[in-house]
Amino acid sequence: MLTGFFGGALIGLAATVYWLATGRTAGVSGIVDGALREREVRGQRLAFLAGLVAVGLLAAVVGSPAGASPYPTAVLVVAGVLVGFGTRLGGGCTSGHGVCGISRFSIASIVATLTFIAAGAVTVAIATRLFAAAAGS
Amino acid sequence: MSRKTIGTLVAGALFGAGLVVSGMTDPRNVIGFLDFSGHWNPRLVAVMAGAVVVYAGMLRLLGPIVRGIRPLPARNNRVDARLVAGAAIFGVGWGLSGYCPGPAIVSLGSGARGALAFVAAMIVGVVAGGALGRRRSGCETPVRSVREA
Numbered sequence: 001m002l003t004g005f006f007g008g009a010l011i012g013l014a015a016t017v018y019w020l021a022t023g024r025t026a027g028v029s030g031i032v033d034g035a036l037r038e039r040e041v042r043g044q045r046l047a048f049l050a051g052l053v054a055v056g057l058l059a060a061v062v063g064s065p066a067g068a069s070p071y072p073t074a075v076l077v078v079a080g081v082l083v084g085f086g087t088r089l090g091g092g093c094t095s096g097h098g099v100c101g102i103s104r105f106s107i108a109s110i111v112a113t114l115t116f117i118a119a120g121a122v123t124v125a126i127a128t129r130l131f132a133a134a135a136g137s
Numbered sequence: 138m139s140r141k142t143i144g145t146l147v148a149g150a151l152f153g154a155g156l157v158v159s160g161m162t163d164p165r166n167v168i169g170f171l172d173f174s175g176h177w178n179p180r181l182v183a184v185m186a187g188a189v190v191v192y193a194g195m196l197r198l199l200g201p202i203v204r205g206i207r208p209l210p211a212r213n214n215r216v217d218a219r220l221v222a223g224a225a226i227f228g229v230g231w232g233l234s235g236y237c238p239g240p241a242i243v244s245l246g247s248g249a250r251g252a253l254a255f256v257a258a259m260i261v262g263v264v265a266g267g268a269l270g271r272r273r274s275g276c277e278t279p280v281r282s283v284r285e286a
């Protein structure tokens with residue numbers, strides 16, 4: 001739990017650096033969108049994403065690779081489309097709404113965060129039963 | 138490389154380090170948090186708390202100092218069907234993978250199984266969602282200060 005809080009503090013620091021550098025909110029889904037569509041800021045957005053990828057690579061090299069998702073790849077593809085589409089429709093993900101929006105006491109972000117946690121919880125409740133049934137049959 | 142680009146690169150690396158240290162790049166920690174009926178994993182709450190305490194504190198501390206150059210991110214209190222529908226669709230995808238955009242991109246760098254497929258599909262979703270027009274995020278900075286770039 002302590003490493004969770006410490007890691008979270010690093011994320012808060014990252015959001016601060018991003019705001020100081022660009023004046024913008026460090027929402028990862030919005031940064032992906034900006035890298036794809038906003039030519040004048042593409043370099044900055046890609047640099048942020050490169051930082052994420054580089055740390056992942058470094059973690060794997062020093063022997064702390066991320067765990068894989070328990071779901072099969074076909075499910076991950078469907079989930080990926082939903083995550084990309086939903087975050088653009090709703091204007092943010094766990095970082096944009098969850099961290100940055102809540103830090104500003106934004107009502108929209110608090111509603112969005114409660115909504116995606118509730119939808120995620122219902123999905124996990126259904127999915128664990130479905131996959132348990134599939135594994136058992 | 139411009140100072141802004143170096144700044145966002147550092148921010149990305151710090152963000153990724155935070156996700157790795159906190160265990161959020163492991164989808165099982167996320168699914169465990171969403172699994173209220175099983176062995177609930179509260180780790181994500183600690184991560185969110187750490188991030189919000191530091192970011193909110195820094196905005197409060199630094200906001201007055203950089204006022205004029207860096208206005209505080211605007212607060213958005215508009216709740217509409219689009220916000221709720223988008224968040225709900227995102228939540229379903231989050232629960233079906235254990236990935237949100239940040240951890241998925243870090244896991245891509247780690248070469249985790251399935252991360253590449255997830256990120257590729259996510260980009261398709263972002264393009265499709267982006268085609269519907271832009272919604273202001275929870276706390277977007279006024280457009281004028283963005284253009285001053």
